[in-house]
Amino acid sequence: MMAPVIVIGAGLAGWTTVREFRKLDTTTPVLLITADSGDFYAKPSLSNALAQGKLPAQLVSTPADKMAAAQNVTLLPHTRVSAIDTAAKTITTPAGTQAYRQLVLATGAQPIRVAVEGDAADQVLSVNSLQDFAAFHAHLQTATGQPDRHVLIMGAGLIGCEFANDLAQAGYRVSVVDPGARALAALLPEAASGALQQALEALGVRFYWGTTVRTVHAASGANGLAVTLASGEELAAHGVLSAIGLRADTALAQAAGLQVDRAIVVNTQLQTSAAGVYALGDNAQYASAASALSAHGSALPYVMPIMAAARALAANLAGTPTALAFALMPVSVKTPALPLVVAPPQPGTPGQWDAPAPGIWQWIDDAGLQRGFVLAGAQTAQRMAQSKLVTL
Numbered sequence: 001m002m003a004p005v006i007v008i009g010a011g012l013a014g015w016t017t018v019r020e021f022r023k024l025d026t027t028t029p030v031l032l033i034t035a036d037s038g039d040f041y042a043k044p045s046l047s048n049a050l051a052q053g054k055l056p057a058q059l060v061s062t063p064a065d066k067m068a069a070a071q072n073v074t075l076l077p078h079t080r081v082s083a084i085d086t087a088a089k090t091i092t093t094p095a096g097t098q099a100y101r102q103l104v105l106a107t108g109a110q111p112i113r114v115a116v117e118g119d120a121a122d123q124v125l126s127v128n129s130l131q132d133f134a135a136f137h138a139h140l141q142t143a144t145g146q147p148d149r150h151v152l153i154m155g156a157g158l159i160g161c162e163f164a165n166d167l168a169q170a171g172y173r174v175s176v177v178d179p180g181a182r183a184l185a186a187l188l189p190e191a192a193s194g195a196l197q198q199a200l201e202a203l204g205v206r207f208y209w210g211t212t213v214r215t216v217h218a219a220s221g222a223n224g225l226a227v228t229l230a231s232g233e234e235l236a237a238h239g240v241l242s243a244i245g246l247r248a249d250t251a252l253a254q255a256a257g258l259q260v261d262r263a264i265v266v267n268t269q270l271q272t273s274a275a276g277v278y279a280l281g282d283n284a285q286y287a288s289a290a291s292a293l294s295a296h297g298s299a300l301p302y303v304m305p306i307m308a309a310a311r312a313l314a315a316n317l318a319g320t321p322t323a324l325a326f327a328l329m330p331v332s333v334k335t336p337a338l339p340l341v342v343a344p345p346q347p348g349t350p351g352q353w354d355a356p357a358p359g360i361w362q363w364i365d366d367a368g369l370q371r372g373f374v375l376a377g378a379q380t381a382q383r384m385a386q387s388k389l390v391t392l
């Protein structure tokens with residue numbers, strides 16, 4: 001029997017690859033192996049679900065078995081791949097060893113953990129999966145009915161700011177602690193950071209800049225955690241959410257001898273350093289990347305790059321050599337207090353931010369070419385028009 005195409009991981013990268021592959025090849029067996037349930041959900045919906053009152057189960061857009069049937073794939077859920085043998089072309093799971101024709105690594109990324117001390121340090125939560133969100137949601141429920149429900153967020157990046165907005169809108173008191181000096185510093189010009197901070201402060205969010213969480217201890221009272229900041233301040237909180245960033249999940253690839261840098265290194269055809277083994281999504285480091293969204297090596301941990309990569313990868317799996325080329329991929333920041341669209345320039349592009357109108361910032365390089373933009377508030381409607389102005 002023909003060995004299947006094996007896809008490891010059932011996030012957006014895994015499922016989108018399967019879907020794109022099935023458009024080109026309806027007969028080759030495909031085996032999808034995933035450590036989670038395999039239910040299909042849009043991960044971006046995790047950071048704007050609370051204000052909408054959505055329960056974790058309501059975020060599943062298609063249950064795993066329905067996805068598997070629709071895509072004609074064999075699904076092995078709740079199964080972790082523990083090893084890859086690229087010479088023998090096999091993978092290992094607790095169920096045994098399985099040969100592959102081609103292998104796709106779509107294993108995503110893991111939240112970065114910083115050392116926090118204290119007897120309740122293990123109660124610091126991160127949200128990078130539906131399961132994580134369910135745990136966070138369940139924890140928040142234990143404060144239902146209390147008058148002052150305070151959630152402290154570590155990190156004022158994209159995910160931290162989105163959760164700050166969502167929690168504040170859902171009725172929580174929110175504090176954001178960040179060692180830097182401004183919101184979304186990696187993506188926004190200073191004035192836009194300031195506008196976002198003001199909009200979130202108007203919802204009651206309080207920012208603590210230039211400091212970090214040092215200890216988290218159990219405490220009595222409604223807010224059951226006592227948090228100490230490096231600056232010496234002490235805050236009582238019901239929950240602490242860490243949103244300080246993600247690190248590509250490369251352990252499996254590294255153990256298999258694949259080339260790994262900040263993430264799994266792939267060429268323009270999404271192939272890793274081993275023949276027949278491919279990677280995409282939050283665990284991949286692409287050969288080219290189009291913007292400062294790639295600040296971490298050439299990883300692009302966003303949805304649109306996954307869509308483009310999955311299309312190119314599916315063609316390669318189906319036997320048509322296809323190079324991945326990224327278009328401009330603006331990201332919408334889900335902060336309804338001040339919606340933003342960001343398409344920052346490639347890191348190191350010389351130039352400066354120009355502000356031609358309120359709510360519009362354009363990165364103009366030394367030759368006078370526009371290389372990126374940021375739009376705020378009502379100007380987010382200019383997304384298409386601004387995209388057309390950008391030279392990649």
Ligand SMILES: Cc1cc2nc3c(=O)[nH]c(=O)nc-3n(C[C@H](O)[C@H](O)[C@H](O)COP(=O)(O)OP(=O)(O)OC[C@H]3O[C@@H](n4cnc5c(N)ncnc54)[C@H](O)[C@@H]3O)c2cc1C
Binds near residue numbers: 008014034046106301
């Ligand atoms: C809260 C939040 C909000 C976001 N909002 C946006 C947004 O608005 N716009 C945007 O563009 N991007 C957003 N992103 C980023 C985007 O969601 C991610 O880039 C994308 O979902 C990553 O998909 P993935 O399939 O690469 O990884 P994942 O979704 O992490 O999937 C990895 C899969 O691999 C499985 N797995 C891992 N190791 C193994 C193993 N050894 N064996 C078997 N299975 C394994 C896991 O179980 C999982 O199924 C957001 C991210 C977060 C966390």
